[in-house]
Amino acid sequence: MPLYLIINIASISIPLLFSFDKRVHFYRFWRYLFPSLLISMVLFISWDVIFTAEGIWGFNEQYHSHIKLLGLPLEEFLFFITVPYASIFSIYVLRSYFPKFRLSASQARIVSMVLIVALLAIAVFNIRKAYTSLNFMVAALLIGWVWMKNPEILRGFYVHFLVILIPFGIVNGILTGSFIEGQVVWYNDLENLGIRLGTIPVEDVFYGFSLILLNYFLMEGFQKRSQARKSGS
Numbered sequence: 001m002p003l004y005l006i007i008n009i010a011s012i013s014i015p016l017l018f019s020f021d022k023r024v025h026f027y028r029f030w031r032y033l034f035p036s037l038l039i040s041m042v043l044f045i046s047w048d049v050i051f052t053a054e055g056i057w058g059f060n061e062q063y064h065s066h067i068k069l070l071g072l073p074l075e076e077f078l079f080f081i082t083v084p085y086a087s088i089f090s091i092y093v094l095r096s097y098f099p100k101f102r103l104s105a106s107q108a109r110i111v112s113m114v115l116i117v118a119l120l121a122i123a124v125f126n127i128r129k130a131y132t133s134l135n136f137m138v139a140a141l142l143i144g145w146v147w148m149k150n151p152e153i154l155r156g157f158y159v160h161f162l163v164i165l166i167p168f169g170i171v172n173g174i175l176t177g178s179f180i181e182g183q184v185v186w187y188n189d190l191e192n193l194g195i196r197l198g199t200i201p202v203e204d205v206f207y208g209f210s211l212i213l214l215n216y217f218l219m220e221g222f223q224k225r226s227q228a229r230k231s232g233s
Contacts, residue, residue: 002063002065004075004079004175005074007075007171008075008079011167012085012086015089019089024093024096032222032223033085033088036215036218037080037084037085040211040214040218044211045072048072049071052071052072053071056130056188057131057186057188058186060182060185063182063184083168087168087208087215090160090167091157094156094160094163101160102156102159103156104155111154112143112147115143119139119206123135130191131203132203142213145217146213150220153216153217153220164212165205169197173198176199176201177199178198178199
């Protein structure tokens with residue numbers, strides 16, 4: 001079995017198994033999560049296809065199946081299901097078991113402002129580096145959008161994401177060459193800052209940040225609209 005497929009299965013297996021936990025009942029939120037996954041997949045797969053075609057990153061055939069869609073291995077499509085699923089599940093677990101594990105409204109506002117300014121500045125000053133510029137720009141704009149539409153989300157998300165970084169770092173570390181001889185995913189360092197956290201390009205942290213935040217924001221929005229319809233009927 002290809003390593004990339006094993007990573008996908010391992011990423012989702014435990015969260016899927018514990019989705020029926022009596023306290024979290026995560027399975028009840030699938031109807032809000034799955035549309036969110038589909039929307040985010042369309043956006044991130046489009047980004048992925050373009051960057052792969054341009055040689056900004058690519059995939060080592062030694063580690064994935066020979067099934068390809070739009071120039072991407074099948075496992076890459078699965079990545080945009082398994083990793084967000086596991087991450088959002090983790091957020092719901094943290095929310096259920098540690099409800100006070102969040103920032104105050106003023107703290108979240110300060111963190112948002114600092115991140116938006118810093119990310120935009122890095123994006124502008126590295127406009128010729130495609131992955132850095134686009135990635136940081138997307139993250140900054142997404143934070144701003146969520147802050148305007150549903151700032152309450154950010155109070156918990158910032159601290160929850162720090163926890164998610166642990167399993168995310170393990171998965172992404174393996175994909176980028178940690179613990180294995182080659183790389184499942186390789187990067188053209190001319191298109192990024194060249195700063196690595198172990199084997200992980202620093203840009204990947206904010207790529208994961210945007211991927212998870214977008215899914216979480218969409219999911220919460222679908223849930224809120226569903227509740228509003230029920231209360232109005």
